[in-house]
Amino acid sequence: MNEQQFLTQIAVRLGRAKPLQQPPATMFNGVPDSYRKRMGQLGQEECVQLFMDSWTALTGLVRVAPVSQAAEAISASIAELKERGMLERVVYAKTPELQSYGVPQVLHEQRLVGVPWSESASAADEEDAWKAALEQLGTSEPGEAGALAGEKWQARSPLLRAVERCHLGIVVPEAVVANTGTLAVLSAGAQGRSVSLMPGMLLAVFPAERIVARMGEVFERLRASHGEMASLPSSLNLITGPSRSADIENDLTIGIHGPGIVSAVILT
């Protein structure tokens, strides 16, 4: 059955001879007005507080610092994560913003291997440099799953294989939702989908102005910045706390496929 037949069949069932070509008028636009109004009344400070409450309720870690002390705050948050589990290798979005917060230097100071998410990092010579750095740290073994996976995986890009071995991913969310404790992370170019997914820990760094009250405001911002969604990147993820499952006897397990420990640094 081709598309035309498929759509015509639907149209006929709905009482039209052929598929509707003009957008139908709608009597609604998203969330109830009372909710839109109520959430719209929240000020910046209230939003920051609401995000922190929602985020910590999901076991998220959080730190607030003035933007002038971004590097110190990131460093303190990383130190906190080190206490939670093995942390030697870090992948981070190679965006000017994260650079400006001093992420590469912080990683260096903390004697961590930093993998920037970039084309050059996927070149073979970069991989050699990375290998050398690992050997220095005495942790040159590949990730467990990566080692067990067959040649199909070995043929994938060095960058992807490197991320699989990282313990922490650092991202800059596009926006943050206060009432659900949610990071809205766009993935494109210098910030890959894997960065906020493959490592066992996640750190998000963002200025307080990125925090909005509800999900719909994220979409409003994206409409404005991405041509009414026409130029939206191929991947937008809303991340609300750590990866979890209750599939074994309803017992909550944290950190199944995605990061089990999530942390945020809010810059004011």
Added chain:
Amino acid sequence: MSTTSSNNVNGGIGSGLKQRTQEVLQNDFLRQAVAFTTDKLRTGRLSAAEQFGDWEEWRERGRVIREHTIAHLDYYLGQFADQVRSRGGHVHFCGTGEDAVQTFLRIAEEKQAKLVAKGKSMVSEEMHLNDRLKERGIDAIETDLGEYILQLAQETPSHLIIPAIHKNKSQIAELFTKEAGKKLPPETKELASFAKRKLRQFFLEAEIGLTGCNFGIAESGTVTLVSNEGNGRMVTTVPKTHVVVMGMERLVPTFEDVEVMLNLLARSATGQKLTTYTSFITGPRQEGDLDGPEELHVIILDNGRSAQLGDPQFQQVLHCIRCAACLNVCPVYRHVGGHTYGSVYSGPIGAVLTPLLQQDMKEAGTLAYASSLCGACYEACPVKIPLHDMLVYLRARKVKEGFTPSAERLGFKMFGKVFGNVKWYRMAGKAAYYGQKPLVRDGVIRKAPGPAAGWTKSRTFPAIPKQSFRDSWAELQRELQQDPASREAAASEDRGKDGVDR
């Protein structure tokens, strides 16, 4: 009727229903586990709805969005498909499950795929896709933890959200031990960590990632996926090809509308404010992206759905967002679990959807009787689908199509005759009064004959009184004309007789 991969479906959907029910009622673990989990989910939903506030307003908004979308599905599907293509994706329209299987096989062949990593997809269960891939030597691995457990056990999901609701830790440990080749203890943490390591290998090696679609956003051709574990993200990040299989009704017009649906879905399904991961996937990876699939295919499936359009009784079944809230409140589901329904979809929504999608009233239509018509499903539904009404319409349809037992048809014919005629009715009442005599002890019947035996198995049946209500009516009318005080006195005297408030 299609074949089924399940080894726990005995007999046909309808003809095996009784036997499956008998069997499951013997399984105490299952019943307790289902009751425990559904209770927890139901309580979570109620408190999440309460906390959120204005829940009825949200439900109504959800209903209106779904109603509008389905009523203009031709437009929104066309728009969605155009948008997917404009972002570099491929769209395939498939009328039947078989068409969809063939389409998927063509893609798999072209990619020379040997391994498919699957996110949770009920539509692929509808297609019985795993079995069909296996025939071609392609492994399809379920990566949702619950689904993975069931795949190892060679079973099918018994709940929409918690597919392995009926499995306990020891059973899971046994399955995983076999897979690991070493002894694993029945501890959640260890079992989960084994699954995590094992499944990651599959994510890394799979040529194709397969997912369903929770909501397709028409304005941008975006596929929205929700998952708590993150497997939905894994299969749409690592494999080079991403194939989406979606029911054709799974659309909303805009991002603004998806905000409503996501709020309703998470709260209704698990009581969370939002599912951990909500992924909006718009086309394959773009120029300059260093991960994500190079190719995106969207398979849009009808499989009996379009037959519901334009049907005033059933069109609304297409509004469903698969949250499983109706399962969690259903007194029948709670006792028998999902497998008893013998179909991919269980609970109240399954009892309605299965006969409609399969367009089979004879076997699948029997599921309409696996309900008490209490309406709890409607109360719980975040988009207000009147499932209890649909269950009645389905029962009527089954009668109309002549698929009810001849004894039942005869019974109801007589019932109609007797109740439609005063003389017959009066005579039947008298006959019943005298006929029951050998069965009555102390004013009740403890063991009734024939079709009434089911009732008296766990309850008593009150004996038919000598004087019927109709007989007493003349006297009652006189009493009603008396003044209120003496009527009250007469009533209390009446209560005093046997201590029962009549």
